Amino acid sequence: MSIPEETTGSTSDSTPSASGNTWHDRPKADKISCPALLSFYNNDLLNPDESGNVSTAELDDVLESVGLNAKVRGVLVKGADKTDEIPDSFNLFALGDSKINHSGSTGIRDPEVTPEKLESALLKFSEDGRMYAEHFAAAANYAHQQDPGLKGTIIQTMEFTALLEVFGRVDEAKKRYLTVDDVKGLWMDGKFPPGWQPRNSDEIGVDDLASGGMEMAVNRLLQMLKF
Ligand code: HEM
Secondary structure, eight states, X not given: OOOOOOOSSOOOTTOBOTTSOBOOOOTTXXXXXXXXXXXXXXXXXXXXXXXXXXXXXXXXXXXXXXXXXXXXHHHHHHHXXXXXXXXXXXXTTSGGGSTTOOSSOOOSSSSSOOTHHHHHHTGGGOBTTEEEHHHHHHHHHHHHHHSOOHHHHHHHHHHHHHHHHHHOEEOTTSOEEEEHHHXXXXXXXXOOOTTOOOOOTTOBOHHHHHXXXXXXXXXXXXXXXXX
C-alpha cells in the first residue's frame, strides 16, 4: 500500500486519478449524497445509463478496485440492489429518496448540496488541518444531535470509518486521517485526495471496519460523556 503525500493544494481538473481517469464535474452530480459514490462518478468509475441506473456488477468492480474485500462488497452491493425494483441495479441519482438514506448524516449533500455546512458539520472538528477518527466521531455526535436515530448513528459511524479506510492517509504512528482539503474535495467535488492510490485488492475487510468503527464509537462515547 502506498502512502499518499500530503499536499495542501487541490487536484486540478486535469490531474489523472489513481485509476488513470480524469476528474470532471459530471451532470447531476449534485443528486449524489454519498461523497464516495460522488468521487467514483466524477472520476468516471461509475457510469449510469440515461435514467441514472448503474449495474450492481459495475458497483462491485469499483468497490473491489478501491480495496474492499468480497464480504464488505457483498453487503454494500446487496444494500444498493434493494433500493429500487430493478434487479441487479440501483439508481445513482435516487438514493436520497430510497430507504438507504438515514438519519444522523452531516446534511452537507443531503437533501441538497449545502456548502456552508461543510465547516459547521465537519471541518470545525478538525485539528491542525487534519481529521482523524476522533474528529469524525465528534462530527457524528454533532450530526446525531441534529437528527437522532440509532440505526442512522451506527451507519454514520461505519461510513466515516469506511471513508478513512478507503481514502485515508497514514501518519507516522500508522493512524489514518484526511486533511481538511481532502475532506472538502471529497464532499464538495468528488475529488480523490491528491496523491491517493487505492489500497491493495481485498485489503479492507469487515474486521477493519469493525475495529475502526469501534474506535470511533468509543471516541463518540467519551466525547458525549466529556471525559
Ligand atoms: C467505498 C465505499 C463507501 C464509502 C467510503 C462511503 C462513505 C460515506 C460517507 C462518509 C457518508 C456520509 C456523508 C455525510 O454524512 O455527509 C455516506 C453517505 C451515504 N452513502 Fe456512502 N459510502 C460508500 C459506499 C456507498 C454505497 C455502495 C452506497 C449505496 C449504493 C452508498 C450510499 C450512501 C448514501 C445514500 C448516503 C447518504 C446518507 C444520508 O445522507 O442519509 N454509499 N457514505
